[in-house]
Amino acid sequence: MSVTLRSTLVGASALLLWSTLAVLTGWAGPTPPFLLVGIAFLLAFAMGALRSLLRGESVLGPLRQPWRVWALGVGGLFGYHASMFFALQNAPPVEANLINYLWPLLIVLFSGFLPGHRLRAFHVGGAALGLLGVVILLSGKGAAPQATAFWGYGAAFLAAFIWASYSVLSRLFAAVPTEAVGGFCLVGSLLAFLCHAAFEPSVWPSGGGQWAAVVVLGLGPAGGAFFLWDVGMKKGDIQVLGVLSYTTALVSTLLLIVFGEAQASGSIAMACGLIVGGAVLASKELLGRAARA
Numbered sequence: 001m002s003v004t005l006r007s008t009l010v011g012a013s014a015l016l017l018w019s020t021l022a023v024l025t026g027w028a029g030p031t032p033p034f035l036l037v038g039i040a041f042l043l044a045f046a047m048g049a050l051r052s053l054l055r056g057e058s059v060l061g062p063l064r065q066p067w068r069v070w071a072l073g074v075g076g077l078f079g080y081h082a083s084m085f086f087a088l089q090n091a092p093p094v095e096a097n098l099i100n101y102l103w104p105l106l107i108v109l110f111s112g113f114l115p116g117h118r119l120r121a122f123h124v125g126g127a128a129l130g131l132l133g134v135v136i137l138l139s140g141k142g143a144a145p146q147a148t149a150f151w152g153y154g155a156a157f158l159a160a161f162i163w164a165s166y167s168v169l170s171r172l173f174a175a176v177p178t179e180a181v182g183g184f185c186l187v188g189s190l191l192a193f194l195c196h197a198a199f200e201p202s203v204w205p206s207g208g209g210q211w212a213a214v215v216v217l218g219l220g221p222a223g224g225a226f227f228l229w230d231v232g233m234k235k236g237d238i239q240v241l242g243v244l245s246y247t248t249a250l251v252s253t254l255l256l257i258v259f260g261e262a263q264a265s266g267s268i269a270m271a272c273g274l275i276v277g278g279a280v281l282a283s284k285e286l287l288g289r290a291a292r293a
Helices: 003-018 021-027 033-054 067-090 093-100 104-113 121-139 148-174 180-199 207-219 224-235 240-242 247-258 266-283 286-293
Strands: none
Touching: 003 224, 003 240, 003 247, 021 207, 021 247, 033 067, 033 207, 033 224, 033 240, 067 148, 067 180, 093 121, 093 148, 104 121, 104 148, 104 240, 121 247, 121 266, 121 286, 148 224, 148 240, 180 224, 180 266, 224 240, 240 266, 247 266, 266 286
16 A cells, blocks of 8 residues: 555544544533633643653654744644634534535645645546535525624634645645644643633533543544644645545534434435545546556
């Protein structure tokens, strides 16, 4: 298996973890968003540090990076979450999520500016099919447009722009070890705790179930997944991963159905076909290389 294909699969596993975010967040109870992120990011740092210690490696070594690397890492991880929280508080959640899901399309488009990369028609076509699938998926939830939520919509677009930029620009810092993501999470955790103290009521998780959900969030979709995504962005096929990102919304919805928090519908089946079809179309070149290998 080639390095590109293997790294693409690693990045795709982050998408699978992110699809559990909605279910796990619901199980975490009324924990305020910034507090939830603060705890999850801190757990992600602890997990990365423990991995380095078990391998006999320095915990601080990977953190000695230029300020540009820190600006990109902290700005990407914390900036994205802060923007999305503002969007969800000031715009209808379904519409904010739809605007936020421009980030897979932006990843595909931005990747065309990377050295050695070329944007092809099947990449754009696959991304467009995926976006259409998400539109159908979210429009089936029946949210009414609200023009008064201008700032919330703007924050949702900013979140999409931040995440796409962070993801694609990570490719330019491929020499930076993935372990540095733990340091970004540590700083992001401190910023999240400060925001929690300033803007949110102090409501901590209660009971073993809520704390278990918070811990799993930190080890998985709200923490550990960032390490996997970093590998995919630096060594995998960015354009394929960009289109595959649309499957996150689909799998998340399917999990909500499985756990009784949503109902199956024709719009979900149609969205499934469009998203899967777009992913296959965008992956045509990578799948061809894998078949030949």
